[in-house]
Amino acid sequence: MRDVAIIGVGRTPVGEHWDKSLRMLASEAILAAQDNAGLENVDALYVGNAYGASYSSQQQLGSLLADYVGLSGVEAFTVEAGDASGAAALRAGYLAVASGDVETALVVGVEKSTDTVGSARITARNVSLDADFESAQGATLTALAAMLMRRYLHEYNLKLDVFEGFSINAHANGGRNEFAMYRNSIKPGRFVTAPMVAEPVNLFDMAPDADGAAAVILTSAERAEDMVPHPIRIAGSAVATDTLALHDRADMLFLRAAHLSAHKAYARAGIRSSDVHLFELHDSFTVISALTLEATGFAERGEGWKMAQAGLIGLNGKLPISTFGGLKARGNPAGATGVYQAVEATLQLRGAAGANQVDGARIALIQNLGGLGSTAIAHVLQVQ
DSSP states (O other): OOOOEEEEEEEOOBBBTTTHHHHHHHHHHHHHHHHHHHHOOOOOEEEEESSSSHHSSSSOOHHHHHHHHHHHHHSSEOOOOOOOOHHHHHHHHHHHHHHHHOOOOEEEEEGGGSSSTTTTHHHHGGGSSSSSGGGGOOOHHHHHHHHHHHHHHHHTTTOGGGGGHHHHHHHHTTTTTTTSSSOOOOTTOOOOGGGGGEEEEEETOOOOOOOEEEEEEEEEEHHTTTSSSOEEEEEHHHHHHHSSSSOOSSSSSHOOOHHHHHHHHHHHHTGGGGOOOOEEEOOOOOOHHHHHHHHTTTSSSTTTTHHHHHTSSSSSSOOSSSOOOOOEEEEEEEEGGGHHHHHHHHHHHTTTOOOGGGGOOEEEEEEETTTTTEEEEEEEEOOO
């Protein structure tokens, strides 16, 4: 298999884009990536989207977007893995280029959550849960995250405020990111006073649904060197799964899929977790941040929260995470989130992250989760 590199990136601001359709958002990101790579044509288009059918009453996004951006005729289709759809599309593009069957692939993640409002949005999102044993019983992703968080607090005899460092960090970084949905800061002590959504999950604890699109362009690492000044190599790529339903897991407090995908990606990249300079993780809820750090080899079980409390996750910390605000402050455009992670990590490794720059970053881990870790897709990005 060939080595694969990212040669172009593009993204839209994350937020509530009432005046733009799903195809318009996607086209903005695609055109920005093409401009960034100095490239007009590609051989294939892979679309990451989770809820186009339920949010926007739209499928067949491969054909729709290829036609809309002037790429009609190319190989194009949609990849779905819940909130991990963006990373799944990146994985599809990576494999296509690595195989040699595709020379240049464009990967775009897009979501338009404001096409559906109120309780209808929750219903639309519930298609990612177990229809027979979770959503049919009234469960929602937030309610299940609350159960997981309560179990974590009970198991390790903790109080809610131990998680506040994750939100404080995300908002501090999001405040520097002009593409972030929320650029406000969170002061110490305010986390536990936020309104409850599903106890103990509160408003400052969870990532907001949002509209947005992000895109990357891939080609072989060999070709990339002659095409752009700073190609970023995808050194490792891996996918793993766990049970869809939370109650079916042997150990709720161990994100098995996150562990497997990260360690497979490390092995393929020839690195260890200690070699990673920054980590764009899936901080949909603060408890997921803690559990992810534990599963991926950065913290012992029950101690992921300590990294945030000790200030180790900031831009100048031992392991910077959510460096552009993460899902919590940048916003979570579901099927686009995994591609936003790839764009943000690429900017870091290029030294083009501006006020969000992690000094000396040369290796980044990105991991996108579907649900509460039912699907986990990890990529290791490295300066070529």
